[in-house]
Amino acid sequence: MFREDVSERGPATAVAVVGASALETGVARGPRPRPSALARALPFYFIAPTVGLLALVVAYPIGYSFWVSLHHTEYLRVGPAVGLAHYRFLLGDEVVRRDVVISLKYLIGSLAGAVPLGLLLAMVLNQRLRFGAWFRTICALPWVISQTVTALLWTWLLDPSFGPVNYLLDAAGFARVNFVGNETTALPVLVAVNVWMSYPFAMILFLAGLQTIPAELYEAARIDGANAVQEFRDVTLPLLRNTLLATCVMLTLYYFTMVTLILIFTGGGPVGSTEVMSLRVFNEMFSYWRVAPASALGMVIFVLNAIFSFVYVRVLRAEAER
């Protein structure tokens, strides 16, 4: 087997020494024969195609994007180098600052909706009720609905003249609301639609986490006279901590880089009130063809994402070592 020390060198060097060590194969030297060079090169052959694809589609474009962001661009032509000018501009730009604030509101609002909803639902479903599987399937459904469909569907549900939501408001004696066309309501409504689409993700992960908590712990808590609140605080929360943390982080990364839902639902408007940072990147590039600023802002989002992921991995590792 290759389990132990197939190669003491990296997979790349292993290929380089194929010729040199070929002679040694088959010659028993000591109690444990060295694996042949071919065997040492094996991991390389198994992994190289994946690395190649990721280099082409992810690594090279990201590097290229950084290079472009340091240049002046006109339409798709890359002109002279301008250093960090685009980044300096972004730092000072008021619209960018506004977009950052909108991004944060969008992120925090969506988390505050999807996480408690998903957790509550998971806890209810974890009781092994009758028809529980049915309810789980139905409640998970929005997860497979695309962002495009979600945005268009809700556009219509909330339509100010013909939509059923406004009809219900009307029938209940409230004033009609032009949800999407109104600066004050557009962002909250967008967050609500996003919660509709993404709470199942939290629910599914929480349910998986809850199922790893042994039932005996709850029994023991009950024998000790714990009420529902104490049970939740002293059993569920501590044991679900890692799942909670991981889910929040994944949702954060997801929300922070979302484009499609917002692009189709509001397009960033009205008057820019729902333009999050990632949508700004899309518009800079594919509406105005300002390639370098789009690249620069894209790099900023990439770096923020990377820092956040890195911190998260560190926290998880520290957690695991404790």
Next chain:
Amino acid sequence: MTARRRIRGKLLASYAFLVAMAVFALAPLVWALLTSLKVKTQVLAYPPVWIPSPLTFENYGAVLFGSNMPRYLLNTFVVAVLAIAVALALASHTAYAASRFRFRGRETTLFIILSASMVPIISLLTPLYLVWTRIGLHDTYAGVSLAYAACQVPTAIWLIRGFVDAVPREVEEAAMLDGCGAWQCFYRIVLPIIQPGLAAAGILIFIYVWNDFLLATTLTISEEHRLIQVGLYRYLSDLGVEWGRFTAYTVLATLPIIVMFVAVQKRLLEGLVAGAMKG
């Protein structure tokens, strides 16, 4: 007595909450289905008509025979199959290596592969468009498929690796004694055993490709290569407010995914959890 009443109260509250959530989840979808079956006058009727009468399939006919939707469906299938083939071929080999081989730089390599999945699509969009245009991959099946495959390979690796880890090593060791090499071990023994893992990963990739709008709208431009979500969006903006047609389109574009999800949800959810917890 009081304890039993409390349990019953809790049960009642649980069901009430579940019903409310089920309505919240389903109502928009049911409303779309109902609308797609209405005649034009009922679609825009006020107060809204809840149950369509007469039932009509006119909207479906218009979408299926009067629009380019079938072409977009075909395109989406082609791209999804290509992406799945590439991603599974690469991911299964890498997962096997990650599970069975010990070599220097192993952790680093795997970490780099995982990091690639952390790169947000929005940061990749601009350069990917530029690079693809330059090397002739823009607006081709291969171009989008490769992008999808790359986006999904890291998740697929972590998902499939779980299945490889579960294959008992004794099986392979026995085969090695019979003279099987690593390649044969992988193709003849491990690959058949991990088929459920490959299926789960394949389904996840299919849903991803089917539902994606962002890469599709950036990396394709012509109708010959347009994918279903972009087609749906364009259909609505070209047509204006034709909600009957639009909802019929939506139902046709969403139903395959819903059916697939309900049919294989157990495996799918396991896949999602495994993929999500890879960190």
